[in-house]
Amino acid sequence: MAQLSLQHLEKVYDNKVQAVFDFNLDVKDGELIVLVGPSGCGKSTTLRMVAGLEDITRGKMLLNGKDVTDAPAKDRDIAMVFQNYALYGHMTIYENMAFSLTLRKEDPNVIHTKVLAAAEVLGLTEQLNKKPAQLSGGQRQRVAMGRSIVRNPQLFLFDEPLSNLDAKLRSATRREILLLHKRLGATMLYVTHDQTEALTLADRIVCMSMGHVQQIGTPLELYDTPANLFVASFIGLPPMNFIDAKVESQGLVTSRFSLALSPAEKQALAPYMGKQIVLGFRPENTRVGSDFELKVLSNENLGMNTLVHGHVGADGKGERITCKLAGWCNYRAGDVVPISITRKHFFDKETTNAIKLEVEGV
Amino acid sequence: MTDLSVKNDRMRFTKDKRSSNLVLLAIVFDALYFVSLYQTDVGNYYYTWKIGASIVYNLLLLLSAFLCAEGVKNRKTGYTGLLIFLGVMQVVRMFYLPAQAVNATVTVSGVEIAAMERGQYAYLLICLGLSAVCCIVAAVNSYVNGKHLAAHLAAMENKTV
Numbered sequence: 001m002a003q004l005s006l007q008h009l010e011k012v013y014d015n016k017v018q019a020v021f022d023f024n025l026d027v028k029d030g031e032l033i034v035l036v037g038p039s040g041c042g043k044s045t046t047l048r049m050v051a052g053l054e055d056i057t058r059g060k061m062l063l064n065g066k067d068v069t070d071a072p073a074k075d076r077d078i079a080m081v082f083q084n085y086a087l088y089g090h091m092t093i094y095e096n097m098a099f100s101l102t103l104r105k106e107d108p109n110v111i112h113t114k115v116l117a118a119a120e121v122l123g124l125t126e127q128l129n130k131k132p133a134q135l136s137g138g139q140r141q142r143v144a145m146g147r148s149i150v151r152n153p154q155l156f157l158f159d160e161p162l163s164n165l166d167a168k169l170r171s172a173t174r175r176e177i178l179l180l181h182k183r184l185g186a187t188m189l190y191v192t193h194d195q196t197e198a199l200t201l202a203d204r205i206v207c208m209s210m211g212h213v214q215q216i217g218t219p220l221e222l223y224d225t226p227a228n229l230f231v232a233s234f235i236g237l238p239p240m241n242f243i244d245a246k247v248e249s250q251g252l253v254t255s256r257f258s259l260a261l262s263p264a265e266k267q268a269l270a271p272y273m274g275k276q277i278v279l280g281f282r283p284e285n286t287r288v289g290s291d292f293e294l295k296v297l298s299n300e301n302l303g304m305n306t307l308v309h310g311h312v313g314a315d316g317k318g319e320r321i322t323c324k325l326a327g328w329c330n331y332r333a334g335d336v337v338p339i340s341i342t343r344k345h346f347f348d349k350e351t352t353n354a355i356k357l358e359v360e361g362v
Numbered sequence: 363m364t365d366l367s368v369k370n371d372r373m374r375f376t377k378d379k380r381s382s383n384l385v386l387l388a389i390v391f392d393a394l395y396f397v398s399l400y401q402t403d404v405g406n407y408y409y410t411w412k413i414g415a416s417i418v419y420n421l422l423l424l425l426s427a428f429l430c431a432e433g434v435k436n437r438k439t440g441y442t443g444l445l446i447f448l449g450v451m452q453v454v455r456m457f458y459l460p461a462q463a464v465n466a467t468v469t470v471s472g473v474e475i476a477a478m479e480r481g482q483y484a485y486l487l488i489c490l491g492l493s494a495v496c497c498i499v500a501a502v503n504s505y506v507n508g509k510h511l512a513a514h515l516a517a518m519e520n521k522t523v
Contacts, residue, residue: 092375094375094376095375095376108369108372109365109368109369109372112368112371112372112375113368115375116371128374128375129374129375
C-alpha cells in the first residue's frame with residue numbers, strides 16, 4: 001500500500017485554462033480520500049494527474065516518497081476504476097479480470113489464483129464465465145474493481161464509479177466499496193460529486209470548487225465546521241440556510257428578526273460589530289420555537305421528520321429557507337410557524353470564510 | 363492447491379484455444395489441398411462424378427470442422443469423435459483422388475501424359491496428412507483436457523481438492 005503526497009499541484013491546459021490551483025494533499029497509508037465538488041471543479045483532473053493520464057503542469061507528486069511527477073501511467077503502479085467500467089464486451093468476466101496480468105505475461109497459474117481471490121472478495125465467483133452484458137450495472141462495476149484488485153496496486157483511484165447506477169444499486173455498491181476498503185486496507189482516492197457518497201465513504205474529504213481546494217477534513221469536520229460558505233452550502237442535504245444579518249450590540253439583526261448571542265458568539269463577532277455577516281443554520285438545526293416566524297410554502301413528510309419550506313417572516317417576504325422538524329407535521333401553505341435555531345454558523349460576507357468561535361459547538 | 367490442480371481449475375474459465383486452433387489449421391491445410399487439386403486442368407480426367415463428390419465432401423468437412431473448432435474451444439468432449447473421424451477420412455482421401463490420379467494417364471492432342479505430376483501429388487499428400495494430424499492431435503488434446511477437467515470438477519464436488 002502507499003502514501004501519496006501531492007505538493008502544489010497545478011494543471012493548465014494548452015488553451016491556458018487552469019483547471020487546478022495549488023492542490024496540496026498528504027494521503028496516509030490505507031486512507032480513503034474523497035474528492036468532492038460540483039462538475040468542473042477540477043476533481044477528475046486532479047485524479048487523472050495522479051493516474052498519469054494528464055501531465056502535471058506545476059507541482060510535485062510523491063508516491064511512497066518517490067517522485068513520480070513525470071513517470072508514465074504504466075510505471076506508477078496505480079489502478080483506476082472508471083465511471084463507464086471500461087470492460088471488454090467480448091471477454092468473459094474471468095478474462096476481463098485476468099487481462100492486465102496476461103499482458104504482463106505473468107504465470108497463468110498465478111493469474112488464476114489472483115483472479116479467483118479477487119472474485120471471492122467481490123462475490124463474483126459465480127459470474128466468472130459470463131460476459132459483461134449478462135451482468136447488472138453493480139456487478140459490472142465490481143468487475144472493474146476486481147480488475148484493479150488483481151494487480152495489487154499501490155493506490156486505487158475511483159472516478160465517479162457509481163454515477164451510472166440507480167439509487168438502490170448505488171447505495172449497495174457504496175457499502176461494498178467501504179467493505180472492500182476495510183478488507184484490503186488499500187489507499188484509495190475517490191472522486192464524486194455526490195456529497196452523500198463523500199460523507200459515507202471518506203476517511204477525509206477534499207472539497208473543491210473552481211479548481212481550488214476549499215477544505216480538507218473528516219466528514220464531521222466538513223459538516224460541523226465548514227470553512228466557508230461554499231462548503232457549508234455544498235455539504236449537507238438539504239443544504240444550509242443563509243440569511244444576511246448585521247452584528248449589533250444587542251445581538252444579530254436580520255431584516256425580519258433579531259437573535260440574542262451567547263458570550264462566545266459575541267466574542268467571535270466582536271470584530272464585525274456594525275457590519276454585515278451571513279448567518280447560516282442547517283435545516284436539521286431548527287425546531288418549533290420562538291426565534292422567528294416561517295410562512296409555509298410546502299410540507300414534505302419523510303416519516304421521522306418533516307421538511308418545511310417557506311419564507312422568513314409572517315408576511316412571507318423574507319429569505320426562502322428549509323426547516324427539518326422532528327415528527328410528522330401537517331402544515332399547509334400559508335401557515336405561520338414559529339421557529340428556533342439550535343446551532344448557528346457565521347460567515348464573513350466579504351471573504352465568505354467561516355467566523356470561528358472560540359468554543360466550538362456553541 | 364497444487365500446480366496441477368490449479369492448471370486443471372483454470373480450465374473451468376478458459377477456452378481450449380490450442381485444440382480449436384489446431385482444427386482451424388486442419389481446415390487451412392484442407393483448403394490448400396483442394397485449391398491445388400481443383401486448379402489442375404489435364405484433359406477431362408477430373409470432370410467426373412468423383413470431383414463432384416470431392417467438392418461436396420470438402421463443404422461438409424469445412425462445416426463440421428468449424429463446428430468442432432467451436433465445440434472443442436468450449437471444452438465439449440463430444441466433438442472429439444467427429445474430429446477423429448475427419449482425421450481418418452483425410453488419410454483415406456490420400457488413396458482416392460491423388461493416388462488414383464498420379465497413376466493415371468490422359469491423352470491430350472494425341473499425347474499421353476500423367477493426370478497428376480509427382481510434385482503435386484506429394485504436395486497434396488502433405489496437405490491431407492497435416493490436416494489429418496491436426497484433427498487427430500486436436501481431438502486427443504481436447505479429450506485429455508476434458509477428462510482432466512471432469513475429474514477436477516468431480517473432485518471439487520466431493521471437496522477433495
